[in-house]
Amino acid sequence: MVDDNKFKALVNKYVELSDQIAEVGAELVALRKKKDAMGELVMQVMQQGDIQVLELTEQGGKLIRRESKRTEALKKEHILDELMLLTGNDATRAQASLEKIHNKRTLVVKDALSRKR
Structure with a gap:
């Protein structure tokens, strides 16, 4: 030490x-x-x-001079709209599916130092 x-x-x-x-x-x-x-x-x-x-x-x-292309991030609203179409506008099933997808994301935890002035 x-x-x-x-x-x-x-x-x-x-x-x-x-x-x-x-x-x-x-x-x-x-x-x-x-x-x-x-x-x-x-x-x-x-x-x-x-x-x-x-x-x-x-x-x-x-x-x-070049053209740069990128795809914007997935937004919950876009996913929910597609799930609504797939579930025949069943809002409950679409919302449940969205939550399942969202909850499958991995949470990364890392220690870090920060300084407050």
């Missing part, structure tokens, strides 16, 4: 690192916002000019 002095030093170092991460995180958020705003403008110009690939001669590399 760790003695009291080592534990205090460990906690102090943890808090110090936590503070540094918070500072850098705030800077990172600000930089991402600026980059995203500029990216929107670059994307608009590339779309208007029908530009798919932009060669970056000074910086090296390329900017590539």
